[in-house]
Amino acid sequence: MSDTITNILLVGVGGQGILLASEILSEAFMLAGYDVKKSEIHGMSQRGGSVVSHVRYGREVFSPIVPEGEGDILFGFEILETYRSLPLLRKGGTVVANDLRIQPPSVLLGQEPYPEGLAEKIRAQFPDFLLVDGQKLASEAGNPRAANTVLLGAVSRRLDIAEEYWLKALEKMVPARALEINLTAFRLGRNL
Amino acid sequence: MKEILSGNEAIARGAFEAGVKVASAYPGTPSTEILETIVNYKEIDASWAPNEKVALEVAIGASFGGGRAIVCMKHVGVNVAADPLFTLSYTGIGGGLVLVTADDPEMHSSQNEQDNRNYAKFAKVPMLEPSDSRECKEFTRLAFELSERFDTPVMLRTTTRISHSKSIVTLDEPVTGLPAPKLVKNAAKLVMLPGNARVRHPLVEERTAALAEYGCSAPFNRIEMRDAGIGVITAGVSYQYVREVLPNASVLKLGMIHPLPMQMIREFAAQVDQLYVVEELDPFIEDQVRAAGLQVLGKEIIPLCGELTPGRLRKAFGIPAAVQATVEKLPGRPPNMCPGCPHRGVFYSLNQLKAYVTGDIGCYTLGFMPPLNAMDTCVCMGASISTASGIVRVLGDDEKKKVVAVIGDSTFLHTGINSLMEMAYNQSPATVVILDNRITAMTGRQDNPASGWTLMDEPTPPVDLMQLCRAIGIRHVQVVDPFDLDQTRKALAEEMNRPEPSVIITNRPCVLVKREGVFQKGLALSVDQDHCSGCKACLKLGCPAIEWQPAPDGGKGKAYIDPLLCNGCDVCRQLCKFGAIGGGK
CATH class of the missing domain: 3.40.50.970 (Thiamin diphosphate (ThDP)-binding fold, Pyr/PP domains)
Incomplete structure (x- = not known):
């Protein structure tokens, strides 16, 4: 096991299930024998606000938050929040994002437009960028609400963790009645 | 395990x-x-x-x-x-x-x-x-x-x-x-x-x-000697940032930060060339180390305000930061009240009535944000009522009428009761709105003495807020349905004009209450695109379920209600003068 720390940032909108996804990631890293830390802010930042969850793993992790500009993987649940969070990523970092738009209050009120062309802008700075239609693939798996798990599968491909730990983590963290659909969704994502 | x-x-x-x-x-x-x-x-x-x-x-x-x-x-x-x-x-x-x-x-x-x-x-x-x-x-x-x-x-x-x-x-x-x-x-x-x-x-x-x-001898205070050039006294999460950013520095890691193990600190100081204290907020450790006559650097380089991060610590020690991508200016995404939140109609009405609102601590503090813009002060738990009671004592008769205190059920029970007692006792002519949503919502839906349930999930007699207010000495207490804008606005106008203390209690639960049967979701409303005039009256509620859709040809846009987000509170329908919003119930 090398001394390198891997830094993952999960970003999106409060209420999207970001915390559960970061729990599943953390569980898989622990099962694989790594030290893990994760951090995010609860409270006012939920209620539809921007959310950032930090997950770090390696032989020994100190800071629970990813040092600014040192993220290895940006796991975006919404495209505007993904673009907003690019400064957290290191040069040459990887972006995996759901192709989903959730309008912020000023856009809902018609005060300003939702920014266009964000995917192109992300790719211009970070060529290692996978844009996923999470809802569509999740629907194929049996439930559009499993979009996060599709994305998680896509992220898992980009991490050096054996598949068995991902499956164990999913079994532990996902309610039994939703497990089958989530395992299918995870595999669809993992093949991207 | x-x-x-x-x-x-x-x-x-x-x-x-x-x-x-x-x-x-x-x-x-x-x-x-x-x-x-x-x-x-x-x-x-x-x-x-x-x-x-x-x-x-x-x-x-x-x-x-x-x-x-x-x-x-x-x-x-x-x-x-x-x-x-x-x-x-x-x-x-x-x-x-x-x-x-x-x-x-x-x-x-x-x-x-x-x-x-x-x-x-x-x-x-x-x-x-x-x-x-x-x-x-x-x-x-x-x-x-x-x-x-x-x-x-x-x-x-x-x-x-x-x-x-x-x-x-x-x-x-x-x-x-x-x-x-x-x-x-x-x-x-x-x-x-x-x-x-x-x-x-x-x-x-x-x-x-x-x-x-x-x-000085307990294992929770420990010296980690590495390079003796830099010695850092630190504790809490700051210790993790020091290990991250200064991996070669010697560290005195404190587990007990009061009282300080001053003898151990002296020994550590003697072993290092330059002593630092890295701590968030006040120079709590640093001041005591300096008072003990030791040479130390701390708040000269470490910020007094805000939390530390690895980046801020790097900057303090002059270590270059990673190159970060830049992004253009983007629409912000502040938190918002939920669709169907019972507070929204109250704040809309307070804004319409041009009230001066003394606020309190809870989800409803978000009522200060646009487009509701209906909160003028917020200091601490329970302060809404007592602040209102004080402010009316310095105002002329015309301005006194504008003062309304807004407080949630849990915050009222926390420290608002004494404030209301003061207001009744001294007959301060302000209006108090108790936003009774049956839960402590902001912190994540905890039960409280008015919810009827304990933390251990056992039923218990709920506080009767109306009886409580009356017993304290408030003669005018009325209950309103905050989803009924006319009723809410009339009650507010009536009590604001009354030259004595009064209380309005709203009676709709938080949409997030998990306990079965407390919150009942209504059917989603929808906008009839043929009747929508694009006047944007419904947008003044700031509801996350209502979306402005600009016309593709540059003509007049229309409002749209996201059926997946709408909880069917019906408040927006009451604002539409063109009868374009329907469905629901």
Whole structure:
């Protein structure tokens, strides 16, 4: 096991299930024998606000938050929040994002437009960028609400963790009645 | 067995392993999950108290009865609990007593970022500060041992980054063989009249000196010698940032930050070339190190305000930061009240009536944001009512009428009752709106004395808010349906014009209440695109379910209601003069 720390940032909108996804990631890293830390802010930042969850793993992790500009993987649940969070990523970092738009209050009120062309802008700075239609693939798996798990599968491909730990983590963290659909969704994502 | 636990979950586990009998708290970010986790250990009597002072006093009672007790609160909660805390320092304890203060540097979810380490020194009680979840659990157990060994309450201080970060914790078995609780009479120790308290105070000073000496050899304060060029004294999450950013620096890692192990600090200072203190917020350690005559650098380079991050620490030490991508200016995404939130119609009406709103602490504080723009002050829990009572005393008759205090049910029960008593007693002619949504919503939907349920999920008689207000001496109390805009607005206008104190209670529950049958979701509404004139009246509610859709050809846009988000509260329909919003019920 090398001394390198891997830094993952999960970003999106409060209420999207970001915390559960970061729990599943953390569980898989622990099962694989790594030290893990994760951090995010609860409270006012939920209620539809921007959310950032930090997950770090390696032989020994100190800071629970990813040092600014040192993220290895940006796991975006919404495209505007993904673009907003690019400064957290290191040069040459990887972006995996759901192709989903959730309008912020000023856009809902018609005060300003939702920014266009964000995917192109992300790719211009970070060529290692996978844009996923999470809802569509999740629907194929049996439930559009499993979009996060599709994305998680896509992220898992980009991490050096054996598949068995991902499956164990999913079994532990996902309610039994939703497990089958989530395992299918995870595999669809993992093949991207 | 290993588990990934948050700091709060680890404190709960530590309390369980320490054999705690009683746990009490008032919810407050970032401390809330401690009690929400403790309640899963059936061996512990876990409960919500109406406020932090009461919670501490419940814990004091359990301790005096010989049981171990833990009480948890956010940093500003200790202000409320300070009265019993300072005298508890004199009486000492029966069973071990631990007070958890969860501080919030950066004010992620707070009105100030006070540094509660000062309370430990001020109240003369020891304080431990863990730096990850493993230490949260270990230090909680240790805090109970120290409490009983030194006959003192012990404070355990976390910060948001400790409480809400997760890391790996090894679980242990609970302690056994603790003495059984029983009544012990000891008036000289427990009745703090002047004659007795004068005897106790010198014992408190002796205790602090003994703890300082103990801290010099205790394993929770440790010197990690590496390169002797730089020596850093640090604690809590700052320790993790120091290890991240200055991996070769020597470190004195403090587990107990009051009293400080000054002899150990001197020894460390003598071994390093340049001594630093790295701590968030106040120069709490630094000032004491400097007062001891040591040369030290701290707040000259470390920010006084906000939390530390690896980046901020790098900057302080002149270490170049990573190159970061730049992005163009983007629409912000602040938090918002939920679709169907019962507060929205009230704030819309207050805005329409041009009220001057003294606000309080809860989700409804978001009523200050555009487009509602209907909150003018917010200071602390319970202050809405007393501030209104004070402000009307300096205003002329025309402006007096504009003053409305807005407070949630849980906040009213926390510290609003005394304020309302003052208003009734002194007949201040302001209007109070109690937003009764049956839950403590902001901190994550905790039950409270008006909800009818306890933390341990048992039914209990709910406080009757209307009867309570009447009993206090408010003669005009009315209940309104906040989803009925006409009724709400009429009631507000009527009470604002009344030259005596009055209360309006709203009666719709929070849309997030989990308990079955409390919140009933309505059918989603929809906009008839043929009738929508594009006047944007409905957008003035700031509801996340209502969206402005610009016309593709540059013509007039239309409103659209997202059926997946709409909870069917019907408020927007009442605002549409063109009858374009329908459905629902």
